[in-house]
Amino acid sequence: MASSSQSKSHPAAASDPEPLSQTSGNSLPASPRVLVAICTYQEAENIEAILAALRDALPHADLLVVDDSSPDGTSDLVRQRQAEDSKLLLNQRTDERGLGSAIVSAMQHATEQGYEFFINLDADFSHDPQALPAMLTLAVEDPQIDVVIGSRYVKGGNIIGWPLRRRVISKLLNTFATTCLGLPVSDCSGSMRCYRVSRLQQISLATLQCTGYAVLEELLVRIQRSGGKMAELPITFTERERGQSKLSLGEAIRSVKFLLKLAWQLRIRRQEV
Template sequence: MTPSDRAHPRTLVIVPTYNELESLPGAVRRVREAAPWVDVLVADDNSPDGTGQLADELAAADVQVQVLHRPGKEGLGRAYVAGFGYALERGYELIVEMDADGSHRAVDLPALLERAEASDAPDLVIGSRWVPGGEVANWPRSRELISRTGNTYVRLVLGMSVGDATAGFRVFRASTLRALPLDEVESAGYCFQVDMTWRVHRAGMRIVEVPIVFVEREEGVSKMTGGIVREALWRTTAWGARHRAQQVRRLVGRLRRR
């Protein structure tokens, strides 16, 4: 039995967009071919290049494609949180994060979903570049070094064993998202991925990584900026400082009770 032949939980793939006119049609097509049972939600931040209108055309041609029009560019995190709310309101059981630029390969999607659908399914499945079997394609050495160093820093500061906390290709269970205070999430850029991973970890829920091949985008322009990197650095450092302070307070409390 192939993955498309068996029954699946209701699944929504959220694809946030801002000026992805060139890449969006191919991204949606590849997802629908790789996992025909899933629905796709394009969450567009009022792209000036017409991506939102194109998404409407794709939705008109395919009932499994939906569009969430947002008022303007507010960052990746807010787009995903809006998409999470949309999915939870409509009873989806699995919610997927996936980029529109082709860097997340649709052929890897069934493997992530299979792990999320297993009898021992974790609360969060991450498509990871930095676990055995994972890799990147067409990346300069400097970009790989930045990503590896950033993830090492996250592990050391926050005390998580996740190899790729910054990864943006992931599957949440609806129960996981309902258990998190999504209205408190303030991270706007790629720091959002670390934020969500950290929240799942702190809640005592289980995270599993599945190796993927991450491909450098071939169309459009990267959204990565120095400001996004700085946000991730200072927020992670602040979370880590609070975490370590709490650990010290708990230790002191135990020592005083002896």
Template sequence: MTPPARAALERTCVCVPTYNEVGNLEMIVRRLRAAVPTADLLVLDDASPDGTGALADRLAAQDPQVTVLHRPGKEGLGPAYLAGFRWAWERGYDAVVQIDADGSHQPEQLPGLLAAAERADVVIGSRWVPGGSVHNWPAHRRALSVGANTYARYTLGIPVRDATAGFRVYRLEALASMDTHEVASQGYCFQVDLTLRALDRGLTVVEVPVAFVEREVGTSKMSDAIVREAAVRVGVWGLQRRGRQARERLASLRRSPRWHHLEETP
């Protein structure tokens, strides 16, 4: 069944977190402005030592739809996006977009995600649903992504096939119900965290196939620490989720007539 249409997304804020992306930022801003000309862009720079922040300021000076939020240091992907979400909420936007600055998420595909958000609370640009694809990734990166998503899907018992994807659209009203102030995830498991929160609150989450392209300029922020954080946190969330489900099933059983019949049987 197709979900009903929601309120129109009249104001959209595209959040672009950056750390040492001076070689990519101007390109991604140009492509975003062409792909979604009515959207505003918020660059979230974590005090990049390569001059990304200064470049962002120059781009903002040339375009009133580009704003820069300078952060004091490198704190991770999660805190950067949470700062962007708060900024957008305080200014009355209807939706926020997550997108990488390195070109791996193609801005030209963003209109399709925004169209899907007309009937969803959360839209994920998915590499691992039919029609999705990954280009120019080495075999070990592909295996890591597939393995991480399989681990998350079965450990947490969720239907999403690309819970680690970072190309997303959130309705702000949906984010407001997800208790994002409690989110402590730093790296890529931030995406899994928000996916789980959305599903647990009964929000409509849809996956739209996208073509992911490996960056051509700069270096990936993936690290062993990020992988370890994701593995540990997802494992803990899985245990907590399974325990909560077991308690709910037991409580439901105790409310059933059959349970009372068993209690009354001598």
């Protein structure tokens, strides 16, 4: 990639980390060191199956569940699985809420513990864990790439289970956001991503402004402004079959307001973000 304002679209295709709630385990493979995080609230119907699928897709990765004290027992199910998976970590949060702050807390763990790559995806099978090896391979093989985005909107990407109206609205909002923020990607709101941790260490995670869903766009802005480069791989996004979506109308409105504020900072005030 010639500059930090460009992205690529691709066809589909040290010591142990300090545990959060796991006190023993096997040593990690020498390289690469990978942390896969899923952020959960009320995902008891999906958590056991998604953890099994993640372990199958990336056998040597550490898995981290960030759970906002789900009343349905999500954390309890994770603890049960820890007895048979020494690389499964749990952060059960009691004082914080929200997808944005959950993702950032997982990223901070990755930077503090010396991982090389950080992967995030949804816990409800909207994202297929079998797509992760290709994303990780691309990041490992091309050291210029700082984040690989699982994209619904590049050639080969797809969405299953959404009515046409929702597809159109989502596409329009993505186009609006990428244009306003000057992002060189097709899908700026999807959370299935593989980040190079050395880049995350350069973008001041503690000063991110958004604690909600729009942190996904804010992260890309920070990465781009720090000189980072992005790539997209096509994925198929499938509407969840079990459990309820956590994206409320209120959160969607807050996200749009934040993106407008961020665009104002970038385009008009030239304020550091």
